[in-house]
Amino acid sequence: MWCFRIASNQTSHRPFCHLEEDDSFEDAFDRIPAAGNMDLQTAIQETQCALNLVLNNKFSQALDLLKPWWRDSMYHALGYSSILVMQATMTFEHRDIQTAMATIKEALHTCQSWKSVCCIGVFAGEMHAELCYAECLLQKATLTFVQDENMISFIKGGIKIRTSYQIYKDCQNVLNATQDVAGQSDSFRQFEGGVKLGIGSFNLMLSLLPQRILRLLEFIGFSGNRGFGLSQLREGASSHSLRSILCVLTLLFYHTYVSLILGTAEGNLVEAEALLEPYQQKYPKGSIILFYSARIAALRGNFEKARAKYEECVSSQQEWKQIHHLCYWELMWTHSYQQEWEQAYQYADLLCKESRWSKAIYVYQKAAILSMMSEEELKKTGENVVELFRSVEGLKQRLAGKSIPTEKFAVRKSRRYKAANPIPLVIPLLEMMYVWNGFTIVGKRADCAESLLVTIEKAEEQLRNDPNPSEFHTDDSCLVQMLKGLCLKHLGRLLQAELCFTQVLSSEGRIRYDHYLIPFTLYELGLLYKQQGDFLKATTYIENAKTNYKDYSMESRLHFRIHAALNSLKGSPAGTP
Template sequence: MRAAHLSTSGRRKTLPAPRPQPQPQPRSLHRSPGEVSGRRRSAPRLRRSSVHPVRDPQRGGMSFLGLKRSFKRKDSQQDAGQASDAPKSPDSPSRLSVINSPDLDPVITNFKLQLPGSEDTLGSTNPSNGCSQSSLSLSLEDCMAALDLFHRNDFEGALARLRSKAKDSMYHALTYATILEMQAMMTFDPDHILAAGNTMKEAQAICQRHRKKSSFSKTFTEEELHAEVCYAECLLQRAALTFLQDENMISFIKGGIKVRNSYQTYKELHTVLQSAGYTHSDNHGHFEGGVKLGVGAFNLMISMLPTRTLKLLEFVGFSGNKEFGLQQLQEGSSESTFRSFLCNMLLLCYHTFMSFILGTGEGDVDDAEKLLQPYLKKYPKGSIFLFFAGRIEEIKGNLDAAIKRFEECCEAQQQWKQFHHMCYWELMWCFTYKRHWKMAYFYADLLSKENAWSKATYAYMKAAYLSMLTKDDCLTFGETELTLFRQVPGLKQKIAGKSLPTEKFAIRKARRYFAENPIPLPAPPLEMMYIWNGYTVIGKHKDLTEGMLKTLDEAQAKLESIPRTEFSIDDQCLLSLLKGLCLKHLGHQEEAEHYFTLVLCNETQIKYDHYLVPNALLEHGLLCLEQGRRDEAIKLLETAKQNYKNYSMESRTHFRIQAALQKAKGTGENGIHVPSSP
């Protein structure tokens, strides 16, 4: 029997019927152009050890997709083991076809028309495929019930419910691994990171078991489409853990390939959703939500990247559009589906954290409140929702209300101390904004004793707060700023083979305390507050800003009262930058511009704190933007981006410059080609 094949040129060619293989290799959603080009080829023999290079017809030679597939096949073999060969359980999810149109672009999706009664119809002739149509729905419902327990702070109950089916159900495995990864991300505990990585690897193997097996059929069943989106999610989460856990370049390359594979899969699944041949199944909403989560996350994250980083990603086809990403996540969060919670959390993280720490505070606080309100109403004691409620009040400048919310979050549950640590960090900053140095020290001390994220940063903050107190006040704490500053370098740790930028910054600032007669830092808590964009928070309230300006004036007077040292110019420029920020938020724009310019005028005399100059240019540019001096603002921002490198917190500054340039140019796009869809 000869099998018909229609090439992209429209000429009909014949191919020999594929030889039946006892155990075909599981295939990815990705197909090479050669598979639809109409060229005559015999059915390949699939072996576990074989790697088939994919030729790029545009460039010649092996394409990145071929290299990625090579890595992916080896990775899938290690992860899945014999899982891909296991027979399907009668209770496995539905295998009814949801792709039944020949109108799809064969180069992108390679789907084939599946007609009722045709020999390619899955499930109609094979008893092993005759699964219950509702089993996928039941799995999703059970996982959502487990998430409900998680929202109610019954973390162990949620994990126990998922654990019972995590070896068979891809959604149970994915949800179980995701919760463990959330725990690892909050603790930075090496054991938690390792356990989460192993569990996510097992979840990926379960997803692999449910993915499309046949390399010849172009039909995807409902189960197989869900397996693709779950598989892409596993890859993305494993890549994140790889960056946290491993310290060698090979691990980074593997992590990058996982990200690329995930990105491509989400793009192709989005094409499926937009195609005329896609039929809505019973669980369409859950599948669509998964695609919107991935597509939205990639677009949003890539749109925020600095230009230098983006150029590397453009080479392999990444691009992002912030507005499209936010739209996808908004749509994904608005439905009551399995991934609506994750879409919601990502939006909340963007509006309340990423836009402040890695941006210029352009997050939509009103939108964040609207997103949170339904969850807070349903789960009034849910720790994660109380935490975000506190963060929203904090960035609005309502510090007393924020403190109350964070305290409620700590009281709501005792199972996961990680939520407490997140609250301690925010409480430390709330009391910093209020200039309550003793209370800020108290929470920094709790973090240094209980949390493993950055012992060096916690020690530095403790020393910084003590430096704002009198010697008599410091006696009650049993520690001195000198001993704490000297401890900072010895507490440095590495994550993903690199020291944390915040730790590097703290170590550099603490160096002057190793001298026999150290010259104290002028206002270390206020400087670190700038690193975390705290002036955008206090700028919303006049009394908070005026209080901080008063503290800076006191530091200025103290600096002028001592003899000049090698640090004098650096310290003066630091105070000028911070005073300029306060004056800008108070509406004294001419004075603010004077202080920003003062930093630039002393550029050649700065010896250590070289980060001050590009940040002064950034703040000056933002000030010009507020005044409508758009061209001048862009010029200042481009100067900050192009003319300075190898300074403290450089990546964070470049994130903020990128956000400011997007605001100035009125675009949310990032990348050479930014489509309205992936």
């Protein structure tokens, strides 16, 4: 077999696009090169060109560029499998997953071959092959988690992740040992960028895990440092390597999604905007770039700008409909934040019809939106809300042998409609808004928070004046009080918010079904005390939620948030949790 060559005087295959810092990535880079010998530098450059095509919405062309070499070149194999994995994880189509899995297995074989036969020295060839192998293993683990419905697959995925993690650690050791010798050659910079992406991502991911999970992982060799992970990703993002944009996308995902769903919503939007800005110049119509531009606008409370960007993202390409579905989800929520229920319904309906991610959640959310409408608005849709809720349980799916927590939540809530005379849910869409931490976003807009407060207080009054309270009355009242407290907190009415939260806690013994309300309220009250500067009290309430409650809806999600909140309280004036 032939061997990769990195020496500058070996130019039998001239790179078809020379990428410098100030390249504008125009269509000149979109043509497929003639066949010839493939060296390492050219392989990296062609994979970079394929990545540029993806960022310019030319997904099929990117695959066409990589396909001739994907069984022979480790970087072509990595790029080719990455695109197919991205597609499979967005579609959840069995056929797409199978195709991506077969491609990854071939890519792993290609990388393994290069580890075995490389003849140009340990650093340049073998370690690049190790790096690509680790990335492919991570991809395979991702697909293993979603491919089969049993715990064996879950364990297999975990083993692949552990192997990948160990390879990255070995690569980091090599990087540290060869830094002075290797200098700043392009091959070294590319290797360094890959190590920073892997080590940074692992440290950031592991730092998010609750202590009870992290203790188990530390026993088998995992550890995570968030500050170190973020610093590695930031260095990788500024390195002008093949993986720079991947570091950027990882940081953007952390700041705009992970910190909100699994943390305390303290993502750094200033940094996110700074990271995105140069790519907005290079890929002004790129759907991925437009999507994150829209997401940042939404998190700043500029829902009008966000919707315009999401709509632009949808119209920017028609090849990958999955990106449309991500936009529909976000458009549904931006309309919901402003209680524009008819528009929100349109996007919820599109998701039900087109996306395969979670039919149970989509149908539940559609039914929840319809529940918020007036009788006149509901009549125009022609939908039967009761039948929609009743259908949710039959749509539940299992991933890695487990149900999706939010699906389980939706199924449990929708069971109220199984009875011949169902007891309607109270403001169910606002409850789901809380599940996805949407009140943190609404809190950026006082007008929206005030409007939601009016809706919540109407529900509160209806419950107070109900002549025949149902078995769900206390649960519904506690839900309303918790959501009211959140609105009041974001409006700066902290004492009133505290009263709402304590009212929920005083009803603990009378809650029959929605037991999640107590630990979540303890957590929210802890955050309220943190906002007021009472860090000791904040820690006490959050620790109470962590230690004294179990087996409730979305328990793991709350433990992620608790972990983030306690970390943010460490070193604060009142002591350390």
